Amino acid sequence: MLTEDYVVTIDEIAAAVPDGAKLAIPADYAGVSMAATRALIRRKVKDLHLIGTPTCGLQGELLIGAGCVSKLESSALTLGEYGPAPQFTKAVRDGSINLVDATCPAIHAGLQAAQKGIPFMPLRGIIGSDILGHHPDWKTIQNPFSEEEDPIVAIAAIKPDIALFHAPLADREGNVWVGRKRELINMTHASKHAFVTVDKISETNLFDDETMAAGILPALYVGKICEAPGGSWPLPFWYGGKEDGDHLRTYMQMAQSDEGFSDYLDQYIFAEGTRT
Amino acid sequence: MSLADERKALICLIAELLRGSNHVAVGAASPIPGAAALLAKAVWGSPRFVNILGSVSNNFFTGGGGELFDCAAQGRIDAFFLGGGQIDGGGNINLMGRGEYPHVAPRWPGTFGSAYLYFLIPKVILFREEHSKRTLVEKVDFISAPGTSDEKTYRKGGPYGLLTSKGFFLFDKDRKRFRLESVHPTSSLEDILDNTGFSFDYADTVPQTAPPDPILLAALEQEVQSKVAEVYPNFADSIFANTAENA
Numbered sequence: 412m413l414t415e416d417y418v419v420t421i422d423e424i425a426a427a428v429p430d431g432a433k434l435a436i437p438a439d440y441a442g443v444s445m446a447a448t449r450a451l452i453r454r455k456v457k458d459l460h461l462i463g464t465p466t467c468g469l470q471g472e473l474l475i476g477a478g479c480v481s482k483l484e485s486s487a488l489t490l491g492e493y494g495p496a497p498q499f500t501k502a503v504r505d506g507s508i509n510l511v512d513a514t515c516p517a518i519h520a521g522l523q524a525a526q527k528g529i530p531f532m533p534l535r536g537i538i539g540s541d542i543l544g545h546h547p548d549w550k551t552i553q554n555p556f557s558e559e560e561d562p563i564v565a566i567a568a569i570k571p572d573i574a575l576f577h578a579p580l581a582d583r584e585g586n587v588w589v590g591r592k593r594e595l596i597n598m599t600h601a602s603k604h605a606f607v608t609v610d611k612i613s614e615t616n617l618f619d620d621e622t623m624a625a626g627i628l629p630a631l632y633v634g635k636i637c638e639a640p641g642g643s644w645p646l647p648f649w650y651g652g653k654e655d656g657d658h659l660r661t662y663m664q665m666a667q668s669d670e671g672f673s674d675y676l677d678q679y680i681f682a683e684g685t686r687t
Numbered sequence: 688m689s690l691a692d693e694r695k696a697l698i699c700l701i702a703e704l705l706r707g708s709n710h711v712a713v714g715a716a717s718p719i720p721g722a723a724a725l726l727a728k729a730v731w732g733s734p735r736f737v738n739i740l741g742s743v744s745n746n747f748f749t750g751g752g753g754e755l756f757d758c759a760a761q762g763r764i765d766a767f768f769l770g771g772g773q774i775d776g777g778g779n780i781n782l783m784g785r786g787e788y789p790h791v792a793p794r795w796p797g798t799f800g801s802a803y804l805y806f807l808i809p810k811v812i813l814f815r816e817e818h819s820k821r822t823l824v825e826k827v828d829f830i831s832a833p834g835t836s837d838e839k840t841y842r843k844g845g846p847y848g849l850l851t852s853k854g855f856f857l858f859d860k861d862r863k864r865f866r867l868e869s870v871h872p873t874s875s876l877e878d879i880l881d882n883t884g885f886s887f888d889y890a891d892t893v894p895q896t897a898p899p900d901p902i903l904l905a906a907l908e909q910e911v912q913s914k915v916a917e918v919y920p921n922f923a924d925s926i927f928a929n930t931a932e933n934a
Contacts, residue, residue, distance in 0.1 A: 439741075441752065495793060495795070500792075514799070515752070539832075542831065
């Protein structure tokens, strides 16, 4: 039997993301694969449908600015303390991307419905928020178990093609350790498969250590893995990496104008010898 | 009173509001509420549990990003904070943007969990430092989360009060309006009336906000400072800088 070779290069990961893919990505604090994001921009991927799980940040901002995104489905796009995301703000103003604005638990619920193979998941709250009327995949229904009038929102299943993220560790057999960042497991279960960059590849099977087992995303769900140490740079990483504040401030300055943003891409993404 | 001192006073005021809670959750980009929750826990051991989104050492959830919302739905979170680019007199908040959706300008990050948590967490404290007619409006341009709901809508939570850099309002759920509770020493009733876009209730004599308890202030500047810096490094630099100079 041939074993599938899980471990590939960053450009192979980018090449395996087709134009028009529905891509689930984590919040900035949960392990964003910025290495794969830069590779996607280099390969000039088009028409991505991003799903912020449940929000996104610099990754969405860069992909939008580089013209790779046609639809953003998220509860927010935020650069946190660094201020309003310049390219996202511009895209909204120009109407150049399609927006599906959600609320965090609804993204989780939609993915959960996909995990379970069911059409929708009901969720409390939301009624009276203006996001309800604008969202194409939510419907208010009557609680079928209540005699009283009890409206509740049905959240349609969200089925991404690919979950893309960065994790601390994987093995050569395709198992990935995500610790307690279980939203990465949930979003992968909902997706066809995960593409993962990792700080390190273990030469032994991760299941050999039972204490790690609860934090493992099993190879069953994993498509491709790439070793990219520090692959969340310049974002923080929950497993030991601090954000690069100086770089983020540099980005904020450069991205205020189209010219500056284009210089940023040239300097930090397209130039020879830039970081993966 | 320097901006750093004003912020420390706000932190102490919020800490008092959290006393007696069991579990307080704080959003990722909320340094003042986050510092207040850490302070209250350090000084009184109450709240017993503080969860700060995006923090590693101040977050004990192991169930993934959805656990916060499941906790809220089950009534396991007592207090939370929301803000908004616009907040109106009915307690409606707008985190989306100014103007007509979707082509708002400016666009703000988005609704986050507000459209859900506002319904489910009993004590939601609205916090917005900027107190102006731009932020405190008659009616929000976009309702990210409504302040109140009709009878048939399942709702266990909602606005408790609104804290700004000028004063503190309590929300009257029956009248669906804010009532000015106290005015900070740097402001006055006239100043608040001039800078608030919505109408609100107030007594003939509105008391001044009490100065922060020296014990709280001391704890903030000593044992809690490093905890705040772990989660909000830039913010910690901004408020504790003068402490370092005076030390």
